[in-house]
Amino acid sequence: MASAEAKSLEKDQPDNIKFKIIVMGATSVGKTSLISQFVHGRTKNSTSDTTKDFYSCKITDGDVNVSADILDTHGDLEFPQMMKLAIQTGDAFVLMYAVDDKTSFDRMNCIRDMVVKWKSKERKNTITVVCNKMDLDVPTRSPPKEIVEAVVEMDWGHSYMEITTKDKDAVDRVFKEVVQRHVCACDGSAASGQRRMTSPADIIHKLRRRLTLKKLKSNT
Template sequence: MRIEEAEGGFLWRPRRHQQVNTEAEWAKLPPSQPCPTPEWRLQPASSLSLPGSPLSAQQQDSGSGGGGSCFSLPPAPNRASEMPEQSNDYRVVVFGAAGVGKSSLVLRFVRGTFRETYVPTIEDTYRQVICCEKSVCTLQITDTTGSHQFPAMQRLSISKGHAFILVYSVTSKQSLEDLLPIYEQIRQIKGDVQKVPIMLVGNKTDEDQRELQASEGEALANKWNCSFMETSAKNNSNVQELFEELLNLEKRRPVCLQVDGKKAKAPTRAARLRGKCCLM
């Protein structure tokens, strides 16, 4: 079956498998050419729906006469109501130019691993259990793309984010300058950035060829009124401290990486195997 838009509504017609073999041949069929029941019928857009949807009594009567079946489009589902936002999530968004080590920082923090090869990111999300207002909640970390090809995704991430990590590489002065428009967009969307936790992070301190000193990052952080830290995802330097400090900046509600006084950890192998049997 095909449904095609036409002036004043939509055209509905079944596929004619015995007479048409390709899409090109199908497109060449004129609306006036006779075809097996049901024939082509021009229906208003409001009276058209997909097969399998409930038909009204009038539609069933019109289809039973052999002149064709008419359907009406059901109302579009409200996707927002089907997938409600998790109110207890705390969303952290990581921004920065391509290749500064955003994904390496997140993977080092969440999984304790470091990836030597560079793989461009479009957008990845990682989750970890944390303590939030004396209860357990989810830390959701969004690792964004370093490309400027997705401005809509960037705006959406800012609007939904609670805290932000702005990463540059100490080996690239340009990567620090690339953060300026991102910070301005955060300020425009969030308004008073003094109430929003923001960390300016100079990554790749393990590299020898520096173009930026720590004092330059500190100066920009003071100008933006945000916190500053230098890290190395490769050497696992200040990675855990970065996320701890970011959560400590949150003043609207208490959040931390501790759960009941202990660090939130993934289940151990023994815990995962508990209750399972194995074949010896």
């Protein structure tokens, strides 16, 4: 399982991997809580707790030792140039949305399009989509899990995970997944996502049509 040390990094060993993880998403989806839970073992309770942008830590996954710089973008998303700079300098991306906020999914989709657009020539970037706040009771999800899962994993070729940042083990699994995908990408074995400049409405319509056709075929 992945683990982190919240302290200044000493000189890396020759076999260590060093890369930058960018955490992005709409306001109040839990970006800072995700990072704080991973690095410090505790969550942040409000957006006012977001006081630090940059975290350095060590991540261990089996025999793989990784030195990671994690960037919490929080307010930077309001400034296009800062967002573009963050994306262009990142190696791996955690794109977050909240299960109880449909607009945060739309925002995540737009950010994903920008990541693919600005990183399209670099094959070593990886994306993990995280749905947060799964501890909340949400009677009707919009968009439904099946649609999001199909879009993220089948159409985009990214990882998709559902968590609550209150669960340290779940948070550790997110960063373990990020490390594994980055290592695979560095080895040239990870498939790069194709650019898809589609709106959330187009995506949902497409998936609904696909699921309807699948249902019709199964009934024939």
